[in-house]
Amino acid sequence: SSSSTSTPSSPTSAASATPYPPLRVVAPGRVCALGDLHGDIGQARRALAIAGVLGDGGDGINPEWIGGNTTVVQVGDILDRGDDEIAILILLQKLHKQAEKEGGAVYILNGNHEVLNVSGDFRYVTQGAFQESMRFGEHLVNLFGKAFEDAFGGKEDDPRKKAVKARVGLFSPGGPLAQQMAMHSTVLIVNDTVFAHGGLLPRHVEFGLERLNSSVADWMRGKEITDEKDRMALGMAIGSVKDSVVWNRTFSAENFSSPMERERACEVLEKTLASIEGAKRLVVGHTPQLGGCNGECEGKIWRIDVGMSFGVVGADPQVLEIDGDNVRVLKTAYAPARNMSKL
Numbered sequence: 001s002s003s004s005t006s007t008p009s010s011p012t013s014a015a016s017a018t019p020y021p022p023l024r025v026v027a028p029g030r031v032c033a034l035g036d037l038h039g040d041i042g043q044a045r046r047a048l049a050i051a052g053v054l055g056d057g058g059d060g061i062n063p064e065w066i067g068g069n070t071t072v073v074q075v076g077d078i079l080d081r082g083d084d085e086i087a088i089l090i091l092l093q094k095l096h097k098q099a100e101k102e103g104g105a106v107y108i109l110n111g112n113h114e115v116l117n118v119s120g121d122f123r124y125v126t127q128g129a130f131q132e133s134m135r136f137g138e139h140l141v142n143l144f145g146k147a148f149e150d151a152f153g154g155k156e157d158d159p160r161k162k163a164v165k166a167r168v169g170l171f172s173p174g175g176p177l178a179q180q181m182a183m184h185s186t187v188l189i190v191n192d193t194v195f196a197h198g199g200l201l202p203r204h205v206e207f208g209l210e211r212l213n214s215s216v217a218d219w220m221r222g223k224e225i226t227d228e229k230d231r232m233a234l235g236m237a238i239g240s241v242k243d244s245v246v247w248n249r250t251f252s253a254e255n256f257s258s259p260m261e262r263e264r265a266c267e268v269l270e271k272t273l274a275s276i277e278g279a280k281r282l283v284v285g286h287t288p289q290l291g292g293c294n295g296e297c298e299g300k301i302w303r304i305d306v307g308m309s310f311g312v313v314g315a316d317p318q319v320l321e322i323d324g325d326n327v328r329v330l331k332t333a334y335a336p337a338r339n340m341s342k343l
Contacts, residue, residue, distance in 0.1 A: 020217050022213075023189060024188075024190075025190050026191060027071035027105070027190050030323040031072075031191065031323075032070055032322075032330075033302075034047050034051065034074045034317075035293070035305035035318075036305045036309065037088055037309060038078070038081040039085045040082040040084065043309055043314075044088050051319045052067060053095065062094065064098075067102075068104060070099070073108075073190060075285035075304065076108070076111025076113070076197035077114070078111075080124035081124055081126065081311030081312060086136050107188055111198075114184070118171055118172065118178050118181070118219070126311065130167060133163060134152075134159075137152030137170060140152060140176060152170065173221065173223075178220045183217070185213050186212055186213050189209075189276065193281050194276060195282075196245050197246045198248035198284060199248030201243055204236055204245060207232070211229070211230070212237040215237060216238060246286070247286075251284060251303070252286060254290065254294065265297070266298075270297070281327070282301050283302045284303055284305075285303075288305050289306055290307070292318050293320050302320055304318070
């Protein structure tokens with residue numbers, strides 16, 4: 001299918017009609033991929049400016065999309081290690097709405113840190129992020145009424161307990177932010193490029209990528225996962241095992257320990273891509289690359305987590321641009337390829 005947008009135009013209450021995140025989308029223009037953002041909105045904005053999609057004409061409330069029909073893919077891990085997680089989610093959502101009018105889009109993937117938070121594991125959450133959750137919870141109570149006060153910790157006197165309860169209310173399965181993240185793909189194929197947070201193995205493809213996406217969405221929406229196949233799908237997508245999509249690091253070593261290890265990884269990659277119709281390359285985040293974005297296995301794998309958040313290493317943001325068959329790393333403000341000087 002070539003569906004691009006993920007929400008139907010008419011609101012629907014029937015759970016059965018709830019849309020699932022897309023697996024395949026068609027991008028009419030260039031594609032820009034951003035690595036892990038980890039709650040750092042300043043670095044997120046810098047990355048979006050480098051991608052040539054965020055102008056400086058907007059403000060904190062209404063950002064300015066200048067990307068035309070560009071498709072942006074953020075490969076997950078917006079949450080944890082930084083203070084402005086919800087602000088980044090809202091920024092990307094607003095840019096997506098503007099982009100759609102011009103044939104562009106902004107897609108977000110689920111990473112292992114989104115999974116940790118929906119699971120109630122808050123060990124990487126900063127004090128600032130707990131505060132942001134509390135403020136956002138209060139905002140929702142103001143919007144939707146006192147009935148929701150308890151769900152977001154409004155009745156707690158102890159500020160620490162209040163902040164934790166607000167976060168649980170927002171991110172637990174079925175909570176408002178978990179439901180929003182349920183519309184984020186775990187695996188996304190844009191034209192001939194496959195995106196996954198950690199990695200993708202032949203058995204994931206064999207099992208069925210649609211099912212991996214939909215099982216994560218169902219879990220985040222608070223649906224009880226009882227069907228054996230759905231439980232398997234959920235394990236392959238987000239299980240803490242080394243080879244689930246969001247935790248996998250098979251292709252992530254910046255420098256393989258031996259030529260043999262490299263050969264093995266490239267072979268598995270080759271097999272994975274061969275089993276996905278039309279797929280030429282895989283793009284992953286998850287593992288910080290201290291030398292910046294880089295490709296391996298003849299350009300069939302690109303690792304784009306540069307550790308840009310100041311909660312990680314605060315590296316200068318970089319963006320991977322895929323324009324037809326041309327793949328390049330953008331490090332400074334975007335300039336169309338033909339105007340690039342030799343420097």
